Amino acid sequence: MATHQTGKTEQAGKTEKAEQAGKALDGRVALVAGATRGAGRAIAVALGAAGATVYVTGRTTRQRVSEVGRAGETIEETAELVDAAGGRGIAVPADHLDPEQVRAVVERVDREQGRLDVLVNDIWGGEHLIEFGKRMWEIELDRGLRMLELGVRSHIITSHFALPLLIREPGGLVVEVTDGTAESNKGYREQFYYDLTKNAPIRMAFDLAQDLKDFGATAVCVTPGFLRSEQMLDTFGVTEANWRDAVAEQPHFAVAESPAYVGRAVAALAADGERSRWNGRSLSSGQLAREYGFTDADGSQPDAWGYFTRVFAGEEPDPADYR
Template identity: 80%
Template sequence: MGNTTGKELDGRIALVAGATRGAGRAIAVALGERGATVYVTGRTTRERVSEVGRSSETIEGTAELVDAAGGRGIAVPADHLEPEQVRAVVERIDADHGRLDILVNDIWGGENLIEFGRKMWEIELDRGLRMLDLGVRSHIITSHFALPLLIRNPGGLVVEVTDGTAESNKGYREQFFYDLTKNAPIRMAFALSHDLKEAAATAVSITPGFLRSEQMLDGFGVTEENWRDGIAKEPTFAISETPALVGRAVASLAADPDRARWNGQSLSSGQLAKEYDFTDTDGSRPDAWGFLARYTTGEKPDPADYR
């Protein structure tokens, strides 16, 4: 079907938790492109900036992009570590529509806490636990309040966004707290696939590859227009992808009437790009995890062979 989309999700209601930037923003936009009404939540608004400190990326901005894509974007400020704020978001969705069809847990915002190359006991405990709060506890709180609304109608979809697949994460993710934080959503999706069976709902985890997010581009000192200049700093950047790829992956899952076949599985944007025949914005189809599986063993695969 390529990248041409219809309005398969017209009338569907989605909550993308953590939609300020990066993968969450792209997922919200891709769902809107297919006609969904998308509630976008996060901590950074035009009036208030989260600890991440990126004031130019707001939930209002994401909602406007959803509108421009053809859906309906609704920005609702929420800290997903605050149960009453999450409860209020879900109660609003219930009052507005009486249903929730798609839940995407993309809450994170802990990049500034990562300290690679240090042992578990060398990391300040508060920093490590904050990572777990941001990337694990927030997902649990959100699912706790949102799933009773999602299962009200059969066929719902829950997506846990993480970094890495079950296969790739068999190896150590370089740092104790990061390893736990990014493996937990994979297991959460697996567990939810069992809890949601009676409701005929599907739960999966999904990971982008080497994500060329706004924050990552800034870290490399490049823009989307000249991103290839970053390869000199990090050779694996050659296999990177825009957030649009994982956005299209989630939208394709949501629009697939046979998505239950994926229930409980750990998926990647590159894998689903092949399955559903879509590409990144430049027309390529990056398979970052396939490339990295060889690269990390000392081989020197050509990135062009994985695009």
């Protein structure tokens, strides 16, 4: 017991010194579930840049490609990017629909670190299943249920195994990642299964907040805006260097943001000693940028959901007013 207490005291000392040196998350341990690409990768890198040790999981490795079919983005590469940012990245292959694989990931984190401070549930990979413009009964049942498995069941399985480790120390943070806020998702999100899949994490964060508050932990749901993920850039046939060329095809793309933006949003939450004020809330990258003062990679502060709220109301706002 004395040895364990001494270890905790030393860890606290390291964390305090690191924060004073500008590495707010040095000594902290994060698990980013679904960190192969897009928002998950950017969140892992931002946590690493703040000094965290980050376990990054996903199904696509340099040896195996998931059903998403994007071989160029792997968890190993994400871990290397975390290292390059100044943290420590650890790639662990895992299918988060397999309870035993998730259990093994958490047991490894416990064995190697003895703690978990930040859990990010960014598991998805269901874009290839989406069929907009169809009614519920017109969509193949297997496709719809697979979307719910990927975007809802996987989050539940991960939290089930990870939260007992996270609450071991007070101050833990759980981030559910989705598409849209509680406010923006009051309307129909274009398709029955997609609507359910993307609304569920908002409610999960609210529910987990009730379960975690007695342990000094915080649960929130965070959404990026119009995300310029690798897959989205490919869809429009552009790169991060010339992404504005896609605005001619899709005018709303003018408010798009890089994955770094939501990464910085989650890192800011993790570094905020008073983040419990957000407990149970649904938050956007643009909202958190205004709160914490960070910017996107290009120095702007896009507010996509402020923009789309007006679009959904039938207005025609100027995208320039939301960058």
